[in-house]
Amino acid sequence: MPDAHRLRDLLIGRIRATGPLTIADYMADCLLHPSLGYYSTRDPFGTGGDFITAPEISQMFGEMLGLCLAQVWIDQGRPKLFSLVELGPGRGTLMADVLRATRAVPGFVTAARVHLVEASETLRQIQADTLFGHDVTWHGTVNDLPDLPTFLLANEFLDALPVRQHVRDGNTWRERLVTETEGALSFALGPAMPVPELNYHNVPAPLPDGTLVERCPALPGIVGTVASRVARGGTAIFIDYGHWRSRGDTLQALRNHTPEDPLAHPGQADLTAHVDFEAIARATPASLCSVSAMISQGVILERLGITARAQALAQSMGGARLNAHVAAHRRLTHPSDMGDLFKAMALLPDGAALPPGFDR
Numbered sequence: 456m457p458d459a460h461r462l463r464d465l466l467i468g469r470i471r472a473t474g475p476l477t478i479a480d481y482m483a484d485c486l487l488h489p490s491l492g493y494y495s496t497r498d499p500f501g502t503g504g505d506f507i508t509a510p511e512i513s514q515m516f517g518e519m520l521g522l523c524l525a526q527v528w529i530d531q532g533r534p535k536l537f538s539l540v541e542l543g544p545g546r547g548t549l550m551a552d553v554l555r556a557t558r559a560v561p562g563f564v565t566a567a568r569v570h571l572v573e574a575s576e577t578l579r580q581i582q583a584d585t586l587f588g589h590d591v592t593w594h595g596t597v598n599d600l601p602d603l604p605t606f607l608l609a610n611e612f613l614d615a616l617p618v619r620q621h622v623r624d625g626n627t628w629r630e631r632l633v634t635e636t637e638g639a640l641s642f643a644l645g646p647a648m649p650v651p652e653l654n655y656h657n658v659p660a661p662l663p664d665g666t667l668v669e670r671c672p673a674l675p676g677i678v679g680t681v682a683s684r685v686a687r688g689g690t691a692i693f694i695d696y697g698h699w700r701s702r703g704d705t706l707q708a709l710r711n712h713t714p715e716d717p718l719a720h721p722g723q724a725d726l727t728a729h730v731d732f733e734a735i736a737r738a739t740p741a742s743l744c745s746v747s748a749m750i751s752q753g754v755i756l757e758r759l760g761i762t763a764r765a766q767a768l769a770q771s772m773g774g775a776r777l778n779a780h781v782a783a784h785r786r787l788t789h790p791s792d793m794g795d796l797f798k799a800m801a802l803l804p805d806g807a808a809l810p811p812g813f814d815r
Contacts (some may be wrong), residue, residue: 604685612693621650627647
C-alpha cells in the first residue's frame with residue numbers, strides 16, 4: 456500500500472465500518488493521526504513546506520507582538536512571575552523573536568516562564584532547537600498551563616482546529632459529512648436535526664435555506680481555559696485569518712503552497728478553516744475577562760510601530776536583501792496581502808487597560 460494512500464484507505468475502511476465522518480473527525484485524523492497525520496510526520500513551515508506564517512516572513516512580526524506584551528506587563532505592575540505562552544508555536548520562530556525583542560525590557564524575560572502548547576512531537580523537537588538556551592515547558596493542551604498571570608500569543612492556531620459544517624434546512628440543520636463513493640472520499644449531507652449552538656445565526660433574521668455555517672467544537676473550551684488564566688493577569692492575543700460571524704464553506708487544503716481539494720490527499724496537505732471571531736468573543740466568560748474589538752493585522756502592526764522598525768532595519772540593507780525586507784513588510788501589512796485577511800483580538804482581565812494598538 457503506497458504511503459500516500461494509507462490514511463485515505465484507513466478512513467474509507469472506517470467509514471464502511473461505522474458510517475460517515477464529521478468534518479471535524481476527518482480533519483483531526485488528517486492533521487494529527489499518530490503515524491500518518493500531517494503535523495505528526497513533517498515540518499510544514501517555510502519555503503520547503505506547504506505554507507509560510509507571519510513569523511517566518513519577518514522578525515518584525517514577533518518583535519512587535521513581544522513589545523506589546525511587555526508593555527501590558529509594565530501596565531499591570533510588572534508581575535514577578537508569569538507564563539509566557541504560545542499556542543501552536545510552529546518552529547518556535549515567533550517565541551524566539553519575542554524573547555529577543557523583550558530582552559531590552561528590564562525584568563521581563565527574567566520573570567517569564569516559557570510554555571508552549573504543541574501536540575506534534577516532530578514540531579516540539581524543532582522548537583527545542585530554535586529555542587536552545589531557553590528553559591521551555593511543553594504541554595499537550597491549554598488545560599495543563601499553570602495557574603499564573605498569562606501573556607499568551609496564538610498565531611494561526613485556531614484555524615487548524617477541526618470544524619463541523621451545517622447547512623440550514625427549514626427550521627433545522629443538516630450536517631455536511633465525509634463519506635465514500637466508489638472507493639473515493641466524498642461529501643454528503645446528514646439528516647435534518649436541531650443545532651442549538653447555531654441559533655444566534657438566525658438573529659436578527661432567519662438564515663436562508665442552504666446557508667452553510669461552520670462551528671469549531673473545541674474553540675469554546677480553549678478560549679474559556681485561556682480566559683481563566685488571563686483573569687489572574689496578563690493578556691491573550693489571537694491572530695488568524697477569519698471574520699466576524701463567519702459563514703460559508705471555508706475548509707481549505709494547501710499542499711506545496713498550492714490549494715487543492717480537501718479530500719484529495721488526506722494526511723498530505725494542511726487543512727484549515729477561517730476563524731469566527733464572534734465565537735471567540737462569545738466564548739470568553741464576561742465574569743473573567745473582557746475582549747477587544749476585532750482589528751486587522753495590518754492596522755495592529757502599524758499601530759505597534761512596524762513601519763518605524765522596518766525603516767530602522769533597512770538602514771543596514773541593500774540590494775536583494777533590502778527588496779526582500781520591503782516585500783516582507785508589505786506582505787504582513789498591506790490590505791491586498793495579509794493585512795486585511797488576518798484579524799486580531801485580545802482578551803484581558805476585567806477592568807484592565809487594553810494592550811497597545813487594540814480598541815474596545
